[in-house]
Amino acid sequence: MISIILNAAALILLGLLAIPSLVLKKKPNAKELFDKIAPYQGIVGIIAAIWGLWGLIWQIVGIGAISYAPLWWIFGTLVCLVVTALGFILGYGLIQKYALSKNEAAKEKGEQVLKKLLPLQGTLGIISIVLGIAYILFYFIVVAAVAVAIAM
Numbered sequence: 001m002i003s004i005i006l007n008a009a010a011l012i013l014l015g016l017l018a019i020p021s022l023v024l025k026k027k028p029n030a031k032e033l034f035d036k037i038a039p040y041q042g043i044v045g046i047i048a049a050i051w052g053l054w055g056l057i058w059q060i061v062g063i064g065a066i067s068y069a070p071l072w073w074i075f076g077t078l079v080c081l082v083v084t085a086l087g088f089i090l091g092y093g094l095i096q097k098y099a100l101s102k103n104e105a106a107k108e109k110g111e112q113v114l115k116k117l118l119p120l121q122g123t124l125g126i127i128s129i130v131l132g133i134a135y136i137l138f139y140f141i142v143v144a145a146v147a148v149a150i151a152m
Helices: 002-018 022-025 028-061 065-066 068-099 103-150
Strands: none
Touching: 002 022, 002 028, 002 068, 002 103, 022 028, 022 103, 028 065, 028 068, 065 068, 068 103
16 A cells, blocks of 8 residues: 555656646746755656666566456556656756766767657656556555455
8 A cells, every 4th residue: 555655656746847837837836846856856767767667677577467457557567658758857867977978879879768758758747647646546446346346
């Protein structure tokens, strides 16, 4: 239960970090909070990218779940893809500084990937927030279904 809430909160936070201008239009007083979080955006991005990649590895390892829980597997894979993409976008500054700066080919490839992902940042941010909310709802629907099945 706690991991579900933490994952959902992380998705929502990542989404909010990806769409600060949209959030600030709705809540101008949130600027203060964004100013406090901004210095950590790169670190949050790197952690998210690693978390997303790790999740993708586990989704591939657990591909057999498609046969008995296809929606949950698809949902999990989508979450991992969004988290990886947003993590890369948000953490790109640090990734470039520490991982790509010594290799021109890798740096160029990283910039190409970033150019493809940047136009999607707002959309990915909104999707991340929706997935965070859906994550919690999906969990409670599954728990309720299991509780009903056990009660029968």
